[in-house]
Amino acid sequence: MTGTHEESQSRLQALEAEVAQLRARVGRARTILDSSTGLAIVASDRQGRITEWNRGAEAILGWSAAEMLGTPVERLFTPEDRASGEIEREMRVAQERGCARDARWYLRADGERVRASGEVVPLFADEQEHVGYLRTLRPCAADHEVAEAARVAGREKADTAAALEASELQFRTFAQAVPNQIWAARPDGAIYWFNDQVYAYSGRSPDELLGADGWQRFVHPEDVPSTVDAWRQARERGDVYEHEYRLRSGEGKYRWFLTRGEPVRDEGGNVTGWVGTNTDIEDQKQSEATSVADRDRLWSMSQELMLVCTFAGVITAVNPSAKRLLEWDEAEMVGARLEDFLHPDDLAVTAAEVEKLGGGVTTLAFENRYRTKSGDYRLLAWTAVPEAERIHAVARDITDERRLTLERERIWKLSPVLKVVTNSDGWITDVNPSWTTLLGWSREETVGQRSTEFVLEEEANWQTRVETLASGRSLQGYRTTLRTKDGQRRLVEWTTVPENGMFYGFGRDITAEAAAAVALEEAEAALRQSQKMEAVGQLTGGIAHDFNNLLTGITGSLEILEVRIAQGRFGDVERYVAAARGAAKRAASLTHRLLAFSRRQTLDPKPTDVNRLIDGMEELVRRTVGPEIDVEVVGASGLWPTLVDPNQLENALLNLCINARDAMPDGGRLTIETCNRWIDRRAARERDLEPGQYVSLCVSDTGIGMPREVIEKAFDPFFTTKPMGAGTGLGLSMVYGFARQSGGLARIYSEVGEGTLLCLYLPRHHGEAEPEPELGTLADAEQAGQGETVLVVDDEPTVRMLVIEVLDELGYSALEAGDGAAGLKILQSDARIDLLVTDIGLPGGMNGRQMVDAARRSRPDLEVLFITGYAENALIGNGQLEPGMHVMTKPFAMEALASRIRELIGRGMERRSQT
Numbered sequence: 001m002t003g004t005h006e007e008s009q010s011r012l013q014a015l016e017a018e019v020a021q022l023r024a025r026v027g028r029a030r031t032i033l034d035s036s037t038g039l040a041i042v043a044s045d046r047q048g049r050i051t052e053w054n055r056g057a058e059a060i061l062g063w064s065a066a067e068m069l070g071t072p073v074e075r076l077f078t079p080e081d082r083a084s085g086e087i088e089r090e091m092r093v094a095q096e097r098g099c100a101r102d103a104r105w106y107l108r109a110d111g112e113r114v115r116a117s118g119e120v121v122p123l124f125a126d127e128q129e130h131v132g133y134l135r136t137l138r139p140c141a142a143d144h145e146v147a148e149a150a151r152v153a154g155r156e157k158a159d160t161a162a163a164l165e166a167s168e169l170q171f172r173t174f175a176q177a178v179p180n181q182i183w184a185a186r187p188d189g190a191i192y193w194f195n196d197q198v199y200a201y202s203g204r205s206p207d208e209l210l211g212a213d214g215w216q217r218f219v220h221p222e223d224v225p226s227t228v229d230a231w232r233q234a235r236e237r238g239d240v241y242e243h244e245y246r247l248r249s250g251e252g253k254y255r256w257f258l259t260r261g262e263p264v265r266d267e268g269g270n271v272t273g274w275v276g277t278n279t280d281i282e283d284q285k286q287s288e289a290t291s292v293a294d295r296d297r298l299w300s301m302s303q304e305l306m307l308v309c310t311f312a313g314v315i316t317a318v319n320p321s322a323k324r325l326l327e328w329d330e331a332e333m334v335g336a337r338l339e340d341f342l343h344p345d346d347l348a349v350t351a352a353e354v355e356k357l358g359g360g361v362t363t364l365a366f367e368n369r370y371r372t373k374s375g376d377y378r379l380l381a382w383t384a385v386p387e388a389e390r391i392h393a394v395a396r397d398i399t400d401e402r403r404l405t406l407e408r409e410r411i412w413k414l415s416p417v418l419k420v421v422t423n424s425d426g427w428i429t430d431v432n433p434s435w436t437t438l439l440g441w442s443r444e445e446t447v448g449q450r451s452t453e454f455v456l457e458e459e460a461n462w463q464t465r466v467e468t469l470a471s472g473r474s475l476q477g478y479r480t481t482l483r484t485k486d487g488q489r490r491l492v493e494w495t496t497v498p499e500n501g502m503f504y505g506f507g508r509d510i511t512a513e514a515a516a517a518v519a520l521e522e523a524e525a526a527l528r529q530s531q532k533m534e535a536v537g538q539l540t541g542g543i544a545h546d547f548n549n550l551l552t553g554i555t556g557s558l559e560i561l562e563v564r565i566a567q568g569r570f571g572d573v574e575r576y577v578a579a580a581r582g583a584a585k586r587a588a589s590l591t592h593r594l595l596a597f598s599r600r601q602t603l604d605p606k607p608t609d610v611n612r613l614i615d616g617m618e619e620l621v622r623r624t625v626g627p628e629i630d631v632e633v634v635g636a637s638g639l640w641p642t643l644v645d646p647n648q649l650e651n652a653l654l655n656l657c658i659n660a661r662d663a664m665p666d667g668g669r670l671t672i673e674t675c676n677r678w679i680d681r682r683a684a685r686e687r688d689l690e691p692g693q694y695v696s697l698c699v700s701d702t703g704i705g706m707p708r709e710v711i712e713k714a715f716d717p718f719f720t721t722k723p724m725g726a727g728t729g730l731g732l733s734m735v736y737g738f739a740r741q742s743g744g745l746a747r748i749y750s751e752v753g754e755g756t757l758l759c760l761y762l763p764r765h766h767g768e769a770e771p772e773p774e775l776g777t778l779a780d781a782e783q784a785g786q787g788e789t790v791l792v793v794d795d796e797p798t799v800r801m802l803v804i805e806v807l808d809e810l811g812y813s814a815l816e817a818g819d820g821a822a823g824l825k826i827l828q829s830d831a832r833i834d835l836l837v838t839d840i841g842l843p844g845g846m847n848g849r850q851m852v853d854a855a856r857r858s859r860p861d862l863e864v865l866f867i868t869g870y871a872e873n874a875l876i877g878n879g880q881l882e883p884g885m886h887v888m889t890k891p892f893a894m895e896a897l898a899s900r901i902r903e904l905i906g907r908g909m910e911r912r913s914q915t
Contacts, residue, residue: 040137062109181278203250220246327373343369418507440485609769611635628667643765656699663703693764784811793823793838820846827855863908
């Protein structure tokens with residue numbers, strides 16, 4: 001028992017000594033770990049629960065060890081990193097590769113975020129059992145202070161030696177896992193311990209590095225004197241040691257490190273040793289060097305003026321832009337005061353701004369004027385911050401920009417153009433003064449209103465424009481009518497562009513211009529009509545002669561026919577009937593041409609066969625130019641159609657023929673010729689046309705010709721070489737205008753004494769010309785239906801008789817009246833009337849149109865056929881015929897009348913059946 005007791009006592013004493021030794025080692029380990037206040041060291045078990053939390057973690061992340069021990073390590077991570085599985089990925093990489101490096105945002109206790117870089121390594125027990133992870137974090141923006149001195153000893157382990165051994169094991173793991181180099185020194189400065197990171201980096205052994213000056217072996221020779229001095233001064237002060245130097249790696253390369261050490265004191269405050277860390281700051285140094293170079297480059301190359309001055313206003317530095325903007329050399333500005341360059345009116349406000357900067361207030365926007373070396377002033381916009389007992393300021397030259405702004409404001413105010421700004425929903429945000437001048441609405445009355453409040457048009461049109469602008473497309477040349485404050489209307493032409501969600505409208509008042517355009521159009525129409533009447537006037541003598549000849553043929557044939565019937569000689573009757581009928585048809589054709597030629601109308605282009613049109617005009621042309629002139633028509637075979645107004649083309653052709661006649665007072669030859677023309681680019685440029693296919697209509701004569709100066713003016717309005725009263729000078733100008741309006745051109749070729757050739761070039765139409773209507777015979781006309789009745793109203797008994805004769809032949813019941821009043825009385829009766837055939841010009845104060853309008857009150861579905869000797873436009877004016885109203889121009893063939901009556905009665909029955 002005694003032996004056993006002694007052995008136990010001896011073993012107990014050995015254990016107590018070992019425990020004391022472990023406590024001392026644990027204390028040193030804790031001191032080393034907690035000295036790194038610039039480095040957060042966090043250990044966690046395999047489940048991610050925190051098991052160790054040093055003072056660096058507390059300083060960087062804000063939580064105490066008591067708050068964090070036992071909590072999940074994910075508490076440090078941002079919600080984004082948690083959601084993306086960064087924690088698990090980092091642990092997996094650390095276990096697979098032995099280390100996982102990162103740089104990310106971490107959460108602090110106060111809710112802020114801190115950017116930190118570091119490493120995660122797996123922790124293993126002695127038997128290589130994976131027991132957890134060790135995480136080291138260093139703030140990216142900090143100076144990488146890692147080795148803060150341990151000031152408070154860790155709480156003493158009161159547990160068994162096994163717990164102390166576990167703590168020692170964990171300390172050894174921590175010390176070796178920390179990425180920083182860790183060292184410990186005696187009070188006299190001799191290093192007695194380095195962690196493995198030092199040996200791994202330097203490639204040297206403990207024997208080479210430990211001791212009073214062994215560490216100098218891997219310090220850059222240039223840095224040894226300053227390092228020795230700094231280390232000596234820190235020991236003398238007994239205060240924190242901090243210094244930067246370059247350390248040589250095993251490969252012979254140097255990197256910058258920050259060393260930081262703190263004294264370890266006993267209970268009496270005496271320094272018992274030093275612990276510290278070496279933190280690699282090479283990347284930071286490189287970044288700082290790059291930043292300095294970038295800053296210097298920006299200072300030199302910036303187009304903006306950069307200036308540094310004291311709070312007393314003494315300039316200490318300017319960048320090269322000072323020379324460019326203000327013309328002063330750097331030497332002329334450095335040492336001078338701000339007020340030496342300021343505009344006198346800006347001295348007080350600038351002094352007040354400098355005073356604010358002296359109080360720590362940043363200048364975000366400030367403007368003043370600086371004098372240039374040449375004596376003028378530039379307006380500068382400044383941003384400035386107070387830092388390091390200086391004012392650091394940057395200025396942008398806004399002289400031209402402000403001048404442009406003022407000019408824009410002046411244009412905005414003085415421009416006669418309406419300028420309106422709206423948002424994308426059409427609400428007005430600004431208008432210029434011209435808005436008020438034109439419309440009377442003030443800016444205050446307008447801004448905030450929807451633009452539709454002032455526009456007199458349908459909402460749908462306005463909405464369509466808003467949608468177009470909202471899609472990013474501009475609108476040009478559209479017109480709106482605006483309401484003025486006094487109730488008038490103004491017509492405005494707009495161009496509107498969208499930009500940055502706003503609509504910018506520019507409007508021009510065209511009210512007077514539009515009215516003038518209408519007046520001009522009316523004047524031009526009047527001029528065209530005058531020109532036609534001039535031509536008609538020239539036709540009068542020849543037409544009267546021709547009509548007398550035609551009437552002689554008609555009356556003579558009828559007289560001989562009457563004699564032959566009285567004599568009972570019927571053999572020659574057919575010959576005289578044919579002669580009278582032929583003369584009547586020629587007269588009817590002549591009157592139709594005259595009516596079409598003289599009526600007022602705008603261009604109504606139709607696919608036209610020019611050869612056929614000339615054939616129809618040939619007799620009229622021959623009678624117009626007279627027998628002294630030989631007329632020849634040469635129509636090209638296979639002539640292309642052209643899209644023109646046939647009546648206007650007839651007008652142009654007749655004018656050209658009249659001019660040709662007047663150029664041949666002693667007679668001659670007039671040739672009308674057509675041809676298909678291919679005009680290439682060169683010829684098109686010469687003729688001011690688009691290249692392509694054209695139909696040419698040329699009129700040539702063998703007359704006196706024209707000199708060059710007359711040719712150059714021939715198409716000018718009112719230019720004429722005829723004697724006073726013999727012409728208005730409108731003929732050729734109207735021909736030229738018609739050709740250009742039709743997409744073509746008129747050209748003159750002439751030589752004095754040789755004659756003149758005038759050609760119209762009209763674009764080819766790719767289609768068929770409109771065919772001429774074909775007429776049947778009276779015998780072919782369809783017979784009337786049972787009881788169908790036609791009312792005939794005409795003041796000319798002969799016409800009335802002939803129409804009724806036709807109706808009787810076709811089996812219709814016929815009613816007749818000689819004036820409007822008598823016709824209306826029948827229409828207001830109960831008589832069946834399937835069709836009304838009436839003249840327009842009726843006696844008795846009621847014309848045909850008035851009679852129809854009155855009758856339709858009781859017979860709204862009445863079908864009406866107007867037969868008139870006037871042109872159609874004389875009946876309908878500028879309006880349109882109502883449904884069920886139709887026109888037939890006298891004279892007409894009886895078979896044509898019969899076909900039209902049958903057609904209209906059938907159409908009326910169909911229309912009534914649908915209602």
